[in-house]
Amino acid sequence: MTALWVTVAAMTGAAIFVVLASLARHRAAGGPAEAADAAVYRDQLDEISRDQARGLIDEREAEGARTEVARRLIGASDREEAAAGPATRADRRRRLAAAAALVGVPLIALGGYGALGRPEMPDLPLAARLNANPERQRVVDLVSRVEAALANNPDDARGWTVVAPIYLRLGRAEDAADAYANIIRIEGSSPDREADLGEALYAAADGVVTAEARAAFERSVKSDKPSIKGALYLSRAAEQDGDPAAALGHLRPLFEKAAPDAPYLSALKGELERLADVPPLPMPTVTSSDERKTPEERMAMVRAMVDGLGDRLAGQGGDIGEWLRLVKARAALGDNDKAKATLAAAREKFAGDDRATARLEALGLGLGLEGRGA
Template identity: 50%
Template sequence: MLLWIAFSLMTGAAILAVLWPLRAGVAPAASAAEADLAVYRDQLAEIERDRATGQIGAAEGEAARAEVGRRILRASAEAAQQGASSRGAETRRRAAAVVALVGVPVIAGTLYLTLGSPGYPPQPLATRLEARPDQSDIAILIRKVEAHLEANPNDGRGYEVVAPIYARMGRIDDSARAWASAIRLLGSNAQRQTGLGEALIAQAGGVVTAQAKAAFEAALADDPKDPKARYFLGLAAEQDGKPAEAGKIWGALAADSPADAPWLGLVHDSMARVGAVPPAAAPGPSTSDVAAAESLTPQQRQEMVRGMVERLQSRLAQDGNDIDGWLRLMRAWSVLGEAEKAKAAASDARTHFAKDEPALGRIDALARELGLGS
């Protein structure tokens, strides 16, 4: 019923918009030709009065009457022409009004009956959310979860599901609130804490705030090996002006990570930024090596790293059965910007493990990651 009332109002507005310019308005004043006729009739009466009183002669009176008569004929013709034009305009206005009154509703109704769905029942948003077969619309899914959470505010699982989606949509504040609610209702774990920490960093424009750092520390309390928390704690140290501490954190993360870990490239780039020694460059620096590196300049650290890589290469030349060593050597040369040496290390590694399919697979995977070709 409301729909048809709305349609009626819109149709009335459309008709009014058409008829308003066609309105006749007030009765127009006499035309110029009709005014001239009235003047000429007065002139004829005045001529007759002058003849009756003897003010003009008969001949003069006839001449004057003839002249006024010609003027009356001319004015009458003009008045007739204006009347015909006015009647034509009035006819056109009436025709346009009929079209507006009849045509607009008929055309609109026909289009709606043809293209619309007048018999379709009302579909409130809640019903569409429940009945919608196509669940690909992320906005609809989000609204469905939000409606569920409004009715069930203690459903921590719902907050956990929607939090990362908020982050991908750029709704960072909502993501942070959702992660905090999930932690409050479900308890702390590494995934929830790192999710909260990343949202807080995004809120701060990339700065690891104290609150974000606390979230990552809580994540490590639940899972000491969580790579995401370890990386961001290293970033927090770097932002606090502690590059050596950041290098230690990232170095330990790199040492604990598999050779094909997707985050290793980012970790090594971060280590190079603070002049840290990549643990991939050698079997593992000793405590004294790390302590010595902390007191060196960035250039000296780079030279130290290169020396460790060359020692690793010499060791593998003598005993090439260490697949992890070859992978470390490939990555180390790549981090140092020695692409040709990294390719040569990959080639030598393939030679040593020519009959070991799993090892060849690891070598090829790392070569593709480093952009060394196959």
């Protein structure tokens, strides 16, 4: 910011000096003493600009000094004219122009910057502009054009269909919800449209299934072809209500009916595992000697740790989180038979706990230990 002010002040001073010098050259020649004084003052104006550019004086000091020197320069010029003879009308006009340049140029410049300038704005260097994502710029331009068209034709369902998913991708969830609501208003309700509306409302609420979003999701599953997305979000709503059994009730039918190559099957399994909420397996501290072990030796260490957890749970018992952790660890190691046996033992142990039972079933389905592909 300091460099900017120095540059602006130097340019202003240079402009004033050019105007004054031009006006002075057109004056009638006066006596040698007056002419010498005027030349000295002109040099002083130039010196002030150089001092400011070098940072020896600040802008305020430079303007004050420049004003005083300019005043003396005008006085010397007046004496020079007086020595040469009475001032002509043209001379008086030149003096007025000099005064206007001296006072008006800085005032206009500073006033314009005060009204239009944005000193708080950060720099935008060339490198940053070159590195800006051109794809995002094109998307923003596209949205602006569609918005302009929709302003003139708000019943254009095609336009709302174009911008709604883009709004969501740009993080404009509330605008996306409005767009999906307009699509439903114009085109009518459908499972996919209601699910899209609920998803936008969910995003606008920072990941909370609000009553309005829940209503949209419920409408999306009440048809012969219910929305997969709507069912997934209804499961998440039940989970947020603290009811994992109800959450599982929304996911299980989808899992059972899904074709082996269904595109949403992987996401569904991930949602089931997330619903199980398995605590991470604590890993042992790695020492310098462990770093020298082969991958096979390290895997043997992990297996030993998992088997140790299994022996402890079988002998002393443990909470639901530890049983879920053991099931997932054994499945990750490829010991599916042991994982299924652990799952069965855990179900027997927590048979009277609906929440624990729902989490165990969700994990079994998500890992493929039971149900499809088991």
